[in-house]
Amino acid sequence: MQDQLSALVAKATPELAALQTRPEFEAAKARYVGPNGELTALMKQMGTVPKEQRPALGKLINETKGRVQVLLDAALAQIEAAELTAQLGPAVDSTLPSPDIGPGTYHPLTLVREEMCRILRKVGFTVADGPEVETEYYCFDALNTPADHPARDEKDTFYFPASSRFANVSKKNPDEKYLLRTHTSSVQIRTMLKGKPPIRIVSPGRVYRRDTTDATHSANFHQLECLYVDKNVTVRDLKALLDYIFASLLGKDTKTRFRPHYFGYTEPSFEVDLSATHLPKVKKPWIEIGGCGMVDPTVFADVGYDPEVWSGYAFGMGLERLAMLLYGIDDIRYFYQNDLRFLKQFA
Numbered sequence: 316m317q318d319q320l321s322a323l324v325a326k327a328t329p330e331l332a333a334l335q336t337r338p339e340f341e342a343a344k345a346r347y348v349g350p351n352g353e354l355t356a357l358m359k360q361m362g363t364v365p366k367e368q369r370p371a372l373g374k375l376i377n378e379t380k381g382r383v384q385v386l387l388d389a390a391l392a393q394i395e396a397a398e399l400t401a402q403l404g405p406a407v408d409s410t411l412p413s414p415d416i417g418p419g420t421y422h423p424l425t426l427v428r429e430e431m432c433r434i435l436r437k438v439g440f441t442v443a444d445g446p447e448v449e450t451e452y453y454c455f456d457a458l459n460t461p462a463d464h465p466a467r468d469e470k471d472t473f474y475f476p477a478s479s480r481f482a483n484v485s486k487k488n489p490d491e492k493y494l495l496r497t498h499t500s501s502v503q504i505r506t507m508l509k510g511k512p513p514i515r516i517v518s519p520g521r522v523y524r525r526d527t528t529d530a531t532h533s534a535n536f537h538q539l540e541c542l543y544v545d546k547n548v549t550v551r552d553l554k555a556l557l558d559y560i561f562a563s564l565l566g567k568d569t570k571t572r573f574r575p576h577y578f579g580y581t582e583p584s585f586e587v588d589l590s591a592t593h594l595p596k597v598k599k600p601w602i603e604i605g606g607c608g609m610v611d612p613t614v615f616a617d618v619g620y621d622p623e624v625w626s627g628y629a630f631g632m633g634l635e636r637l638a639m640l641l642y643g644i645d646d647i648r649y650f651y652q653n654d655l656r657f658l659k660q661f662a
């Protein structure tokens with residue numbers, strides 16, 4: 316019996332090591348340790364050996380079983396490794412040049428955003444940032460927007476459930492709700508609360524509204540906000556800056572005009588129209604591009620600036636609309652579809 320066991324191990328060692336596939340492995344396993352396997356057969360013979368030899372033989376059988384199991388495990392590991400190599404394919408030399416078609420390009424919204432920031436940096440503005448998840452205070456209350464204002468309606472604004480927590484977005488009042496900012500004007504408040512005037516910031520970013528998507532609407536889009544706070548700032552400064560920006564971006568033939576409007580955070584307030592008929596595809600004589608005005612004294616008082624000392628202007632505009640004008644794009648949805656045929660045109 317002892318010889319038979321040693322012979323079995325001697326036979327199994329090269330045989331199991333040579334296995335290449337799972338079916339081969341399963342067959343070999345059955346041949347040795349299956350119900351009708353060779354080792355199983357030897358184990359069954361235990362009953363026929365004299366009683367006094369059984370403990371020694373039992374020990375030997377167990378050792379053999381252990382050795383066969385080690386051989387089986389090694390064979391399976393080898394097969395699995397071969398399978399993995401086959402799946403991975405030939406080795407990749409990561410030092411070779413990329414097989415990609417070439418470097419990527421900037422998205423048209425990125426191009427317009429960066430160009431606007433460049434134009435504004437030239438006249439002293441710095442880029443400020445704010446969170447896309449906002450609270451009612453920064454998005455509405457501090458901007459002098461009353462609780463019953465239609466923009467605050469659930470139909471227009473995405474609110475988070477009361478139980479939501481955003482540890483990185485500070486709340487002014489513990490029981491105000493979180494929401495997705497509906498405009499970048501909230502950055503005005505965060506900036507003013509952080510520092511003292513004078514202030515000159517531009518803040519581009521993503522905003523959200525519960526709009527149904529069509530050629531000119533999208534539930535998320537981008538705005539660019541500017542805030543200027545200093546002494547003796549006038550509407551004339553505001554108009555001059557807007558004229559400068561649009562002439563720089565769209566060409567010197569661009570004209571701007573103000574129409575009286577109402578925003579809670581500015582007084583007086585205006586809507587800004589652009590005339591840019593020199594641009595291809597621009598048919599309408601005037602195109603609405605954003606809102607602006609002189610910062611309302613209530614807003615200054617709320618952030619702790621003395622309205623008797625400080626004055627300022629603010630404006631906000633849609634980046635998509637600017638990009639559509641500049642590049643002659645007639646459907647806002649192109650910006651978000653990531654169709655390379657569209658994107659490649661801005662390389």
Ligand code: DAH
Nearest residue numbers: 498581606607608629630631
């Ligand atoms: N927040 C306004 C909007 O989303 C745009 C706007 C109007 C921004 C007047 C301003 C402003 O800073 O003074 O329609």
